[in-house]
Amino acid sequence: MKVIVGLGNPGKKYRNNRHNAGHMVVDSLLEKGFSKNLVVKKTGVFMNESGKYVKNLIDRFKLDTPDLWVIHDDLDIALGSYKIQKGKGPKDHKGILSIEEKLGRNDFWRVRVGVENRSPEKRIPGEFYVLQNFSEEELDILDPVINNIVGEIHDRLASSN
Numbered sequence: 676m677k678v679i680v681g682l683g684n685p686g687k688k689y690r691n692n693r694h695n696a697g698h699m700v701v702d703s704l705l706e707k708g709f710s711k712n713l714v715v716k717k718t719g720v721f722m723n724e725s726g727k728y729v730k731n732l733i734d735r736f737k738l739d740t741p742d743l744w745v746i747h748d749d750l751d752i753a754l755g756s757y758k759i760q761k762g763k764g765p766k767d768h769k770g771i772l773s774i775e776e777k778l779g780r781n782d783f784w785r786v787r788v789g790v791e792n793r794s795p796e797k798r799i800p801g802e803f804y805v806l807q808n809f810s811e812e813e814l815d816i817l818d819p820v821i822n823n824i825v826g827e828i829h830d831r832l833a834s835s836n
Contacts (some may be wrong), residue, residue, distance in 0.1 A: 677832060678714040678732055679704065682747040682770040684721050684806075694722055694805040696788040696817070697746040703821050709829070718770075725770040726777030733778065743783035744828070747771060750801045752789030755816045757824055759786050759831070767801075786824060788817075 681701030682694075689695050698717045709715055714736060718728045733743065741761070747770055752758060764771045764785045775781045792813055793804055809817060 726773030749787040754792040
């Protein structure tokens with residue numbers, strides 16, 4: 676069994692925040708019927724508490740960490756891009772750090788959704804930037820990226836069975 680978890684913050688206030696890119700991908704996975712033979716969840720906790728949520732899922736389903744896929748925003752990657760990697764992630768993402776701390780391991784899959792689109796002249800701190808909503812133009816860039824991520828997750832999981 677595989678578990679896919681999208682990181683984000685709970686509530687309508689955060690729905691279109693850059694920090695909720697993981698939730699957006701999970702919404703697309705669920706719309707396309709990816710919940711069959713998989714556990715696909717959005718965290719119901721704030722980003723910094725993601726570790727407790729994920730640890731509970733791992734324990735509940737008796738999973739090994741390589742069967743865990745975590746989808747999250749990433750300021751190290753430009754908007755319009757993404758990376759899928761095992762055991763490698765951003766150097767300073769509180770949600771990922773929380774998960775690594777609670778699991779005591781880092782050998783899970785990360786789907787790193789690029790959200791970096793700050794102006795070099797007016798570069799606001801990342802912790803404020805990720806809590807801002809995507810603009811309409813940014814959502815137009817993000818939508819095909821989400822579709823590509825969904826397709827790649829499907830292909831990778833299908834080939835691993």
